[in-house]
Amino acid sequence: MVRDMRLSTYFLPVLKETPNEAQILSHRLMLRAGMVRQASAGIYSWLPMGLKVLRKIEAIVREEQDRAGAQELLMPTIQSAELWQESGRYDAYGPEMLRIRDRHDREMLFGPTNEEQITDIFRGLAKSYRDVPKILYHIQWKFRDEIRPRFGVMRGREFLMKDSYSFDITADDARKAYYKMFVAYLRTFARLGLKAIPMRADTGPIGGDLSHEFIILAETGESQVFCHKSFLEMDPLSLAADYDGDLKPVFDAWTHNYAATEEMHDPAQEAALGDDLVTARGIEVGHIFYFGTKYSKPMGATVTGPDGQPIPLEMGSYGIGVSRLVGAIIEACHDDAGIIWPESVAPFKVGLVNLKSGDAATDGMCETLYGQLRAAGVDVLYDDRDERAGSKFATMDLIGLPYQLVVGPKGLKEGMIEVKTRATGNRETLTPEAAVHLLTA
């Protein structure tokens, strides 16, 4: 834990007014809460509190990938054009790819994704059918030179993405890898405090039925989505995910009901659902594909089979927009006063509000509580500034920490302090001991 988290010294440049550059809500709140600063169109610097949230999301994504048996590595942001020429995508990608020349005039690019890179790694180092199955992933910055970046970090040009790649020798095994990632995604988004619904996605020229977008529901979502209402009741964390077992039943349970994005929807099926149909706005936060030998064949990625013959690798790729999730979570979790962080990704669990900085009694009590909570491993942001109460409350509501621990002279006279739950607005008057107990439980 960082040594000291006092607002008097923490770099949290909150804005009272909304900068003109931001239109969408999450973008406004991120700027106002001092989380990011735009560097140029679609490119952002992450300020301390924004980075803290980004890291928390990243950690959850990583834990769930690891749990599913994926192994983390790290590939570079800058790639050689040669690999992309091999797969045929160097020309296909178009101006969305940021192309760079190094001092020797060699063609390079800032990676928009890493299929070629991972295929190159795997073909060079994995030689036998015994080297599969494998799922490899990394969490790395990508660049896509979008025609029109917008919505703040939700559609930036530079973005942090988790991308996994699976390697198998049969389509059947590849499907098992797909199920693992499918389940890992359900768990990941649920842990992030989101209701994510897998929806059939367009597989493009590759064909097949194995591609899903994970869409979270938010009123300000970018696209229209349709699904059976049963999805709203399903809880991914309640199911036991045995990654060594058969995950097909889980996959089936989550895919047999109707769910579709605007591009894929089917009015006939929707009409048949009747009252069970939910129409909502959604934000795509993950996308998984099975694409077979699309890259392994042109790039010559094979392993030697039991019979001594080369087998082209069956592959899939699985993406999560990590930086996009920061904005997406805010879109799904906010009110008029500001952000309401799910506890799992909150930059701090508790905001300690000293209502009368400079008063011996409140200062003393705050120091005591601050020390006790930190000793118990609770992430606390202590507002020790010499500001008025109203301003402190407004700041706390804006930055959306799950709990506000309010210490003022009035309450202290009675030996009491207050705990406010940001999500519900509920306030409880408690003794300091009870409050600490509540927040460390």
Add this chain to the structure above:
RNA sequence: CGGGGUGUAGCUCAGCCUGGUAGAGCGUCGGCUUUGGGAGCCGAAAGUCGUAGGUUCGAAUCCUAUCACCCCGACCA
């Protein structure tokens, strides 16, 4: 890339039409008073008016070019 819009103090904006050498609120800094939901008073610092040309005695203001950013569309984790 097509269409629309905006660039003036850290932020939100006024001033531009009708040219005369830059303002307000918030924030910041100092002081006093306040102290349970973005307080009040006094004082201060802070802007090559996006940039470059042009017109003019004189340009934030008029003209031209250019850059940046935002919105709608096509495209996307």
